[in-house]
Amino acid sequence: MARPLRVAIVGAGPAGIYAADALLKSDAATDPGVSIDLFERMPAPFGLIRYGVAPDHPRIKGIITALHQVLDKPQIRLFGNVDYPSDIGLDDLRAFYDAVIFSTGASADRAMDIPGIGLDGSYGAADFVSWYDGHPDVPRTWPLDAEKVAVLGVGNVALDVARILAKTADELLPTEIPPNVYDGLAVNKAREIHVFGRRGPAQAKFSPMELRELDHSPTIEVVVNPEDIDYDDGSIATRRANKQADMVAKTLENWAIRDVGDRPHKLFLHFFESPTEVVGEDGKVVGLRTERTRLDGTGNVTGTGETQTWDVQAVYRAVGYLSDELPKLPFDFTTGTVPHEGGRVIEAGEHLPSTYVTGWIKRGPIGLIGHTKGDANETVANLLEDHGAGRLAAPVAPDEDAVVDFLAGRGVAYTTWEGWHRLNSAERALGAAEGRERVKIVDREGMLKASGAPTRD
Template identity: 80%
Template sequence: MAFGNLSAVRSRAVRGPPLPKDAAMSRPVRVAIVGAGPAGVYAADALLKSEVAADPGVSIDILERLPAPFGLIRYGVAPDHPRIKGIVTALHQVLDKPQVRFFGNVDYPGDLALEELHRFYDAVVFATGAVADRDLGIPGIDLDGSYGAADFVSWYDGHPDVPRSWPLEAEKVAVLGVGNVALDVARILAKTADELLPTEIPANVYDGLAANRAVEIHVFGRRGPAQAKFSPMELRELDHSPTIEVVVDPEDIDYDEGSIATRRGNKQADMVASTLENWAIRDIGDRPHRIHLHFFESPVEVLGEDGRVVGLRTERTALDGTGDTTGTGIFRDWDVQAVYRAVGYRSDELPKLPFDAMTATVPHEAGRVLEAGAHLPSTYVTGWVKRGPVGLIGHTKGDANETVACLVADHRAGLLRPAGSPAEDAVVAFLEERGVDYTTWEGWQQLDAHERALGEREGRERIKVVPRDEMLRASGSSLTARPEIDPAQ
């Protein structure tokens, strides 16, 4: 059977029979990167800039379980942050290199297991990120109306694998956490649907937000302004909406010696604290929606009635001199009907790889995967599955450079386990024989053009396609028929 994208994939392939293992040094090094988000693409870029790319050369396949590339940028960044989404331009340049191929809609381990990856590649780099919500072990956290921020982000970003609707009946909402994700959640809940309409949100998200009843959002942090993890620019953007009033209680502006030292040693922390101070002393306006930023309030229980959220209980905390806090024994109940926890992401365990359940990361040494204290041959990690979900997107470049340096050193030392079927066409034939409905880089360009055409009809840059089957159809995937898609549909 002939498949639609085979010619496009083979246009970058090295033809000919598989090389014997003793010829591995005379051919390009074959590397699979599992995950097409920033971490995976940065790893590909580091490989392309390494000495291996010049001698003996490198051939990279990026495998992604979703039909489209870019991971966190496409499905984890709020739609009203086009500046951050601009990172896609840089990632696009890497994926456009002739040494790189993209295979979307390919699942690990369902479509390609670890032993199969090692059949086709000399080295495998896992860059699967962190997409699940961290647990928060307080009573009531599992009540109806209590949500993980990651799930909400996936909904408003049009992720194909989440429900198309979201319950938005609550008028008063609590958001737990003082990082950028908490800001995104609070801002999306507080903005009107029409404010977000110029972005790429699909119709189901617009309709859901148009029915949103939230008018009062409370964001809670257990420590003080100097310890908040907001980025200065993202914090200031919170105040740009003509419909949102940001409120900070003057009593929450407090610093101890540790906090002062943090401000002196961290310019971003100082800018955040200064912004919060200015908001605390200004008069409160009359914009219809309010976001209250609360500090020194530690959530201790989600209150429920008949199985649903009816409130949040917090304990007032106080600085202990080091910048950390202790409980005061003073509790307060807040009238809210929904709670969103934005306390961090968590990586999923990867089958056939070791996993540290406490840190939700793969054990490693400088990116080399460790199993029972020994390096797992030809197997590496980078990004959040390597170091945990901390830092900004750009910080994954350092991870990639470290991991790739180890991979290159292992190649030079002859420590990589040579692929049994190193010809580039071998994995294509395997996927086709298994009936995997994969997409390609050329297919992404088709989907990208389709989404832009949808947006152009409404005077918008793009409207994101949500259903997986429609993404595959627009991408001209390997098994899906490829009729012309009318942007009006």
């Protein structure tokens, strides 16, 4: 009797869930069907939607509603709090599944090679995001004693970091931030936030809506220097070809010509300033040195040799995320991705049998949800092509109970989709007691308890 196609997906963020959705919408989902297990190292699903989106962006977190609908399907099981490879490795997965898709994303900070970047008071944006989003594996406190702060980068993560630093704790209290984050932000001393980009307004990677949201806070005054509004032929071409870039540039232009108001926290957006050194004294950040740049006609910039030292006591680099290397898979350390062809993992020029990637581990940490869906569709299409051609290696233990017995035998305290519903209810109950939608449970043991899973020894 024919059995369902068994697929393991490592990583239960949007990329992994979209891959599961693509499988369920394919012809393979008909008799005998597909059976999908998602493995997630966190006790809860949803990846960077839960642990990478700022808490004051509930609109983006609304994506979870669509992801919920996928995970509710009976052909899908969730195994949370399961780490690859310490709890289950590639050889183990191949024993239970016809194919394995890795969708582990990118959560580390990309390095920035300038002098002083390792000083006390110099931070990676991803680490700060993990703290204010209540990631269970990071410290519960964050040093917020700097009155003037620099943020390096002109993407949406830089905006999130700058906005969270500039807002008051009470402004963020209606969101799902846990008590330790509220307590930390309540004593935040930051009054000036300086965001630096090495190129011009037309090259900024902000989304228009995220940029405009900066100006919605009654405590944040957004300031743009009129001298930073400049375009060359390449910049003009970018604006004409990209509606979002044009909208961002127009917003920045409007802010540059208005009078500076009296809101207590100032958020400066600087362009044509290339960071060259984090200045230190006694091992701590005391400033940031930048070199003024100018456009070269193509939208790129060259240095002018003119430098300036900015009075700041903390520096956050928001210059991109980087994926972690996955044991037993090839890895390109330059791009932070697994080498592949259409999602098929490639090692020594050959497709690693039955092994695939999707999402940021496949293409790098760029693009929006639409790109993630396209990634998943391409990977799944090639997986199904390999399945139809008989190129997948048959597992030795395809029964659905085999992996359950394996995890139990290893003493893995895994969570389930039903457990997520219990955790979700517990967090909503905590929020309701305070008139909020949700209060996030932070510590891993607390998440496991609320999920109904046994805690690890």
